[in-house]
Each structure stands twice: as structure tokens, then as C-alpha cells.
Amino acid sequence: AQSVTQPDIHITVSEGASLELRCNYSYGATPYLFWYVQSPGQGLQLLLKYFSGDTLVQGIKGFEAEFKRSQSSFNLRKPSVHWSDAAEYFCAVGATAGNNRKLIWGLGTSLAVNP
Amino acid sequence: EAQVTQNPRYLITVTGKKLTVTCSQNMNHEYMSWYRQDPGLGLRQIYYSMNVEVTDKGDVPEGYKVSRKEKRNFPLILESPSPNQTSLYFCASSGTAGYGYTFGSGTRLTVV
Numbered sequence: 001a002q003s004v005t006q007p008d009i010h011i012t013v014s015e016g017a018s019l020e021l022r023c024n025y026s027y028g029a030t031p032y033l034f035w036y037v038q039s040p041g042q043g044l045q046l047l048l049k050y051f052s053g054d055t056l057v058q059g060i061k062g063f064e065a066e067f068k069r070s071q072s073s074f075n076l077r078k079p080s081v082h083w084s085d086a087a088e089y090f091c092a093v094g095a096t097a098g099n100n101r102k103l104i105w106g107l108g109t110s111l112a113v114n115p
Numbered sequence: 116e117a118q119v120t121q122n123p124r125y126l127i128t129v130t131g132k133k134l135t136v137t138c139s140q141n142m143n144h145e146y147m148s149w150y151r152q153d154p155g156l157g158l159r160q161i162y163y164s165m166n167v168e169v170t171d172k173g174d175v176p177e178g179y180k181v182s183r184k185e186k187r188n189f190p191l192i193l194e195s196p197s198p199n200q201t202s203l204y205f206c207a208s209s210g211t212a213g214y215g216y217t218f219g220s221g222t223r224l225t226v227v
Contacts, residue, residue, distance in 0.1 A: 034215070044205060044218040090158070099165045101146055101209065102173060103216065105158040 002027050002095050006106035013081050014114045021076040021109050023065075023091030032094030033074040034103065035065055039087045047089075050074065061085070086113045117142045121206050121219035128196055128226055136191040136222045138206030146209040147189040148173070148216065149181065151202040158205070164189055196226040 005024045013019055025031055035047040048059025055067040065076045074091060088110050092103040119140045128134055140147065148163040150173075160173030164183040178200055180192040189208075193200060203223050207216035 036218075043220040044207075046215060046217070049215050092158075098171075099169070100160075100163050100171065100173070101165075102148065102160045102163060103150075103158070107155070107157045 002093060002104050004091050004093050004104055004106035006089075006091055006109050008109045009107070010110045010112070012112040012114060015083050016080050019076075019078045019081045019085070019111070021089050021091075021111070023074045023076065023106060024072050025074065025091070025093045026072065027093050027095070031074075033065075033067060034092045034094065035059065035063070035074075035076050036090045036092065037061075037087045038090065038108075044090065047076070081111075081113055083113045083115060086111055117217065119206055119208050119217050119219040121204075121222050124220060124222060126222060126224050128224070130197055130226055131195050134193050134196060134224075136193075136204060136206075136224070138189045138191065138219060139187050140189075140206075140208040140217070141187065142208060142210065142217065143186065144208035144210050144217075145186070146216075147183065148207050148209075149179070149189070149191050150205045150207065151175065152205065152221075153202050161191070161204075193224075196224075198226050200224065201226050 003026045033050040036044040047063050048057045050057045050067045057065050088108045090108045091106040095104050122137045145166050149161040150158045152158045159175045162181040164170040206219040209216045
């Protein structure tokens with residue numbers, strides 16, 4: 001069955017430190033992969049996506065992610081975290097079922113940033 | 116500005132009182148979808164639409180209805196809300212490439 005696992009429920013980092021959020025997926029075909037961010041009381045904003053090609057994907061707000069097929073992973077990274085990055089981060093895989101193009105989501109990683 | 120607009124942002128209602136959450140997008144997107152977000156369960160798809168007059172069930176459609184009479188609008192209808200429909204709801208739209216959905220700001224619904 002298709003699934004997405006985000007092993008870390010909660011992560012705390014210091015401002016200026018590097019960040020890596022983990023995402024593992026289970027999907028039979030070549031996956032379409034996404035990272036979204038949800039700030040408190042806000043909607044979901046697309047950070048970056050991977051469809052094909054270069055396995056290192058650049059996104060908005062200085063984030064990047066690397067697709068590793070051998071590890072079924074799509075980890076999100078940022079070299080230097082800012083206090084405004086505190087939010088909930090969701091990894092998702094695009095799944096096709098007939099005409100349905102839906103996203104299957106991980107349960108999210110909550111990021112706290114210490115000053 | 117390209118966006119998906121949901122209304123209302125917050126809603127408290129009583130069991131059984133019909134309600135509609137509106138969703139509108141200005142990107143001429145074909146695909147639209149509704150999700151609900153619940154603690155411990157994550158985001159789950161309720162209904163989707165691939166174009167005008169084409170809608171179908173997602174993973175958790177029970178108790179919900181949708182319609183797609185115009186390309187830009189995709190309202191979510193709860194004919195007889197129950198407390199287990201208390202949740203955070205998101206509308207999303209995507210172009211023909213699919214998947215890269217733009218989400219609305221969410222509607223927090225409480226059914227008492």
C-alpha cells in the first residue's frame with residue numbers, strides 16, 4: 001500500500017543551525033514527491049516538488065530536498081534555519097487512482113526553533 | 116494573485132444543521148479536491164473533481180457532498196453535520212500536470 005512516513009514527530013533546532021527532516025515513502029511506481037509547510041493557523045504552502053530529473057530539488061525559502069530511490073527517501077534540508085521556519089512540515093506522495101490525482105500524506109514533523 | 120479562497124475560516128454549528136463551505140480558485144485549474152485534517156490521522160481526501168460536472172469520492176466521503184458547476188468553484192456540503200465531522204478542512208486546486216496542489220487557508224469546523 002502507498003504510504004508516507006515521517007519518523008520525527010517533533011524537532012527542535014537552534015536558529016542558524018542546519019536542518020534535515022526525514023521522509024520515507026512506499027509507492028510502486030516512480031513517485032511524485034512534495035514537501036508542504038503549514039504555519040500556525042495557516043494553510044498548506046508548497047515548498048518544493050520532485051517529478052523527475054535532477055534528484056536534488058530546490059524550493060522556496062531556501063529549502064532543498066534530495067530524492068534517493070534506493071532508500072525510498074525524500075529528505076528536506078535547509079543549511080541555516082530562521083526563527084520564522086517554525087511550523088509543521090508535511091511530506092506527500094502523489095498517487096493516481098483512475099482519474100483521481102491525490103496526495104498521500106505523512107503525519108508531519110513539527111519544527112521548533114530556539115533563538 | 117493566484118489563490119484558492121475558502122469561506123468561512125471558522126464555523127461553529129449544531130448537529131444536523133446543513134452547511135456549505137465555499138471554495139473558489141482563480142487559476143483556471145482543472146483539478147480540485149477537498150481534504151480534512153485530523154490529529155493523528157493526517158490529511159485525508161474527501162472528494163475530488165477533475166473538471167466541471169466530474170466529481171468522485173476520495174477516501175472519506177461519508178457525510179459530504181460536492182458539486183462542480185463552474186470550473187472555479189467547488190463547494191463542500193454537509194447535509195446533516197455530526198460531531199465527528201469536526202475538523203480542519205482544506206480545499207485545493209491543481210492544473211493539468213496534477214498533484215502540485217495550491218491549498219486554501221482552511222476552514223475550522225466545529226459541530227456541537
